Amino acid sequence: MERIFVGERAVSAVTGSERWVVADARTYDLHQQASAYLASLRARGCSPNTERAYAGRIALYLNYCRMRRLEWAEPGFLGLTGLQQWLVEVPLAPRTGRVVPGAARLRSRGSANAVMTVVGEFLRFGTAHGWVPACTTELLSAPKMLRFTPPGYDTGESGQRRQVRAATFRFKITEPGYEDLSAEQIRRMLALAPRARERFLVGLLACTGLRIGEALGLRRGDMHLLASSRAAGCGIEGPHVHVRRRADNPNRALAKSRFSRYVPITADLVALYTDYQYERDQVPQAAHSQMVFVNLFRPPLGRPMSYPNTKEAFERLARAAGHACRPHMLRHSAATRWLREGVDRDVVQRLLGHASPLSMESYRHVDVAEARAAVEHVDWLRERS
Template structure:
């Protein structure tokens, strides 16, 4: 009974994903409750899909190994972890440690939910965490003679991370993506992702009222000067686009982006003269959803095909990595990059502080050449 993740349309008009039986097309009963719980806590469709794929793989692994997932043991999970680390994917490559870690986190969250909902015994997820003593930070936690406090949510199946700089687009690849666009909409989207570093969910959730592109936005009730974009979390977005952080933020944009926005508005009005257009910034130009908000799958497939025609691989999130890396390499301070990206924790921004091999080579050559 192989399980797979499939796209689904829900009664409220939103689309998302479920784990279904590949033969009967029936949804997995416990997984469907897990999906409902994630959507109830405003998880984005992209996050839900990211969690469901490892869960489906875990369920399939259990059936192939004769392991009842409802009674899985720490030894079973160690075997599953080993399988993730050694089994090649469809691309022929083994998973990176960070990917294995994401898989284990998703499965543990699934098991924790099932235990909380009394679908499995509470002992099952409890064996996957261990007590760990952490140094006591000043002013935090109960004071103890040893100077330590107890932290009980440490995973018992840790993966040693391999830190490396995030995958970005080179200058030539950026230019190829921009030069290859055929509409003002696509050009504006690519430049917005590259210049403002938005997540694709944040960009697809933008409304007209979020685009404050006037020199003075006081007439819009906004005290911020110059051109900027407001990023807000809207769980009700019909296309499922959802800002990851519940905290709204304003991201400044360059004047050149304002000009591209004007070109897009003109093009959109020309192409959709007889179509009722929604209030989202990015809409479909063709197909049965013409005039409606673009979805994650629209953009992912479009970016993938567009880059493939140019001879390389790209994803929408690589645009964000490219923007953040560019800011860091230009000398922008980490706290500014953190705020631009909307990271709640400084640790999330730390990955962009890893210098590339080329920059390290330049540093060595600069010093060695002066001797």
């Protein structure tokens, strides 16, 4: 499909500020409605990475409408149904720009659902501003009666809250669940990490459960590693790190939680940080950066590490270790181990920075040993004294 609209990063010539827009690839004219929607994301406090992803998905929708000769504000039921099927049936362009026979890539149903969610939000935004007729947004959801409710969900005295609005254009998919790593796998990752910076990053995520955006957004002033931090104006005793949401990080890393918190760290993690500081001190360009994680081995030296840099580092580590190892797997592993070892759920919730206790449901897994112990505990076939 010819790309007419594209998501682009725009830089103001006056202030130097960055934002994402949707523009015509031929004339560079902005798509006013799509660009206004992306600006609303920034106003709501969404991260620049969210803007980037949404810009590409909205551009994809506009290109589909142009290809099918649909009015984007009034695609109709058949147009939206056709988009949903098109997303999973039409092969993606090859990453290398070269077509390899038998190697066509297709979007997963989960990826198609993500696109349809953004399209629905964009159309609802258009309805609120008078660009999209209400009849279009009425197609996006339909009444649904909940047979099963999430833990803690209040259905009302007579069950009146069981009826909700459910997305119309959404594939039913099997939840893949979260993957975690064993202690042996994490130790192997630490042993295989080629540099002190990567060892500290892996150790930090595994020991504290920080999100990767929170780790990349750390500044040197957030690292309180002494037994007492009173000299720095902090009354928290013992080594710890402060996690703060900042919208002005130069690498656009953003903490998901809007509430600041601190997370204690161990002496072993402090030692890994000390090794990393020695490695960092060998690069003069890194001396002036206040960010904790910076480029040390390829230009631009001293610039804060970005999400793509980190993704490449973990992909190299995964190839060396022979198993998947993504940053969020380390966070999930920390949470699972805390819960399995009996740490109070309120403590785990605070360490992870979750606002709702319902967010904790996905972290508690039953391992093989626990399942076997439960079955053997009620083994009626075994002769009892």
